[in-house]
Amino acid sequence: MLKKKKKPGRKTISRGGLELKRQEIVNAANRLFIERGYEAVSMRKLAQALQVSTMSLYRYFPSKRAILVHIWANIFETVFKSCRQASFGAVGENQKLIAYAVEFVQYWQKHPEHYQMIYGQIDKPNAEERFFIDEDVVLREVSFVEELLLRAGVSTARVKLSGQQFLCIIHGVSHSLVTIPELHWLPPQQLITGLINGLIQQQKE
Numbered sequence: 001m002l003k004k005k006k007k008p009g010r011k012t013i014s015r016g017g018l019e020l021k022r023q024e025i026v027n028a029a030n031r032l033f034i035e036r037g038y039e040a041v042s043m044r045k046l047a048q049a050l051q052v053s054t055m056s057l058y059r060y061f062p063s064k065r066a067i068l069v070h071i072w073a074n075i076f077e078t079v080f081k082s083c084r085q086a087s088f089g090a091v092g093e094n095q096k097l098i099a100y101a102v103e104f105v106q107y108w109q110k111h112p113e114h115y116q117m118i119y120g121q122i123d124k125p126n127a128e129e130r131f132f133i134d135e136d137v138v139l140r141e142v143s144f145v146e147e148l149l150l151r152a153g154v155s156t157a158r159v160k161l162s163g164q165q166f167l168c169i170i171h172g173v174s175h176s177l178v179t180i181p182e183l184h185w186l187p188p189q190q191l192i193t194g195l196i197n198g199l200i201q202q203q204k205e
Helices: 015-036 043-050 064-088 093-110 112-119 136-151 156-179 188-204
Strands: none
Touching: 015 043, 015 064, 015 112, 043 064, 064 093, 064 112, 064 136, 093 112, 093 136, 093 156, 093 188, 112 156, 136 156, 156 188
């Protein structure tokens, strides 16, 4: 009696192969999101650009938003690492905050396409997902900034408020310099220093 041949199953992907393919997808998505806009790019269009089937993409990412979140996380990990290094090299607690803030602003000036990728989209998680703001990469950095503020003399009772004010400062300056470059802004160091020193002084009073 002849044995039935087994149907070939889905090929197992090695861990290294999985990461390489995920990165290939991320790179292609990043390019298309910048060129066409996030909303205009579907999983089908992304698959066409990669010359693979749409279903094969779902082996690596459950949704288009999952790819976007992966891109966001990669960008912010780079930004936060650079900002921390800048703060570590500064002398004085206020100066550490200023150095962090200046590095944050300058990153977006150097990479306006990343700024558009991050801030040009409204986060729309489904019921099973959480907002990107609640991801570990963001929460860790909020804690780091709050620690800098505490060391600069902000009280524990005021650190949440001053932390949010700090975010408003660095995002506001970043937005202005990136979206209105024709205004010929003064260097970020000058714009940031007074705002941060004023914030710290206000919270100490």
